[in-house]
Amino acid sequence: MILPIVAYGSPVLRKVCEDLTPEYAELSKLLSDMWETLYNSSGVGLAAPQINKPIRLFIVDTIQIVEDFNDEDKRKYPGEEPIKQVFINARKIEETGKTWPYNEGCLSIPKVREDILRNSHVRLAYLDENFKKHEAVFHGITARVIQHEYDHIEGKLFIDYISPLKKRLLKKKLDDISKGKVQTDYRMIFNK
Helix, strand or coil, X not given: CCCCEECCCCHHHHCCCECCCCCCCCHHHHHHHHHHHHHHCCCCEEEHHHHXXXXXXXXXXXXXXXXXXXXXXXXXXXXXXXXXXXXEXXXXXXXXXXXXXXXXXXXXXEEEEEEEEXXXXXXEEEECCCCXXXXXXXXXXXXXXXXXXXXXXXXXXXXXXXXXXXXXXXXXXXXXXXXXXXXXXXXXXXXX
């Protein structure tokens, strides 16, 4: 089932999310719905707060974005390893490597994109959908998507990384989004 995406301005997007337990009711159904929602909205990542659930869960699929790399992208991001993965109760261990800008957007903040600086590598401890423990380092575009989704479960948004001046310039757009004055190709919930 395709779920509506929570729009900027909703309090759930600013909450530090709670851990999941293996007893979480209907996790496999929730994950199936999240994947369907992600693909319906043409996203590469989706966090539970974006579907109105304040839990430490996000999904990432960078396969298509990496497959669509042009020659310049392949030179910029050598050895990029795309993933399709579930992250439960993730904890960031460290961010390392050079910081680099990339034009980010967010399903909860439609039609707003900004260059955001992030580290090139991120190390995470997390559980998969079977609650098996993992620790891994991700790099490049995949690391960026993970950092973006991880921010969601920590109550942060990509616009928190832009300058105060840019944020003031975006104020009207952000206000319009929170009031539902935006058109998208996917269903949204607005905090009117």
